Amino acid sequence: MNASWLEFLCASGARVDQDLVADFGDAAAELLAAPVATVVAPLAHLGVIEVGGAEAATFLHQQLTSDVTHLADGAAQHSAWCSAKGRMLASFLVFRSGSNYQLQLSADLLPAILKRLQMFVLRSKVSIVEHPDARQIIGVSGPRAEEALHAAGLAVPGAALSCVATADAW
Known part of the structure; x- marks a missing residue:
């Protein structure tokens, strides 16, 4: 720090x-x-998932409810991730840091959402990680x-x- x-x-x-x-x-x-x-105030109730890689923007554009392909570096926007039936699984504040995207969400949802998002990567050139000790x-x-x-x-x-x-x- x-x-x-x-x-x-x-x-x-x-x-x-x-x-x-x-x-x-x-x-x-x-x-x-x-x-x-x-x-x-510490916002310990929030966590961050980092999505990076050559196809990160395309991957997130296909998964989230907002268009992240036009998100400028240093900009943020609200978004959500929904099930195939249209039920919201999580809401995010998405912000872009260079070629990577940070998804800020409720910390109690983070492990389950991280695991489910990783299931959809398949052959995409995308990495989805959490850095729990790297930031507060x-x-x-x-x-x-x-x-x-x-x-x-x-x-x-x-x-x-x-x-x-x-x-x-x-």
Whole structure:
């Protein structure tokens, strides 16, 4: 984890255990402060599946409910994956990182969705993996969120549903 970011998190009241944010203390007080203060919260309920390879865009276009073939690098969009009967199995926030796609979804659905998605790869030049120890998702919100990210040495996305990469964070 980026040293500046770790320092910022600790200054914000984060309790860090083995380089992962465990919590930020009093949840009730954080909820009351949310409308007027900068809020930093671990989003441990979310996980990420990475889809890469030469045919990743085509594969996802055929599997998901939204067109990912036109998704620009650094852009994000909402999508879902449905069964053959049209029942939604999972909803995602899909964002593109170079030639790879990240599917952010509920962490409790991740193992089952990962396994089922891998069943449809067949001969496609696609890799579908989870990196559970490689990243931790943290949300930053509030009227001074941009300042907090700048103070931590992190880039700020330019618009809604966009993302930026930094050396130690995505």
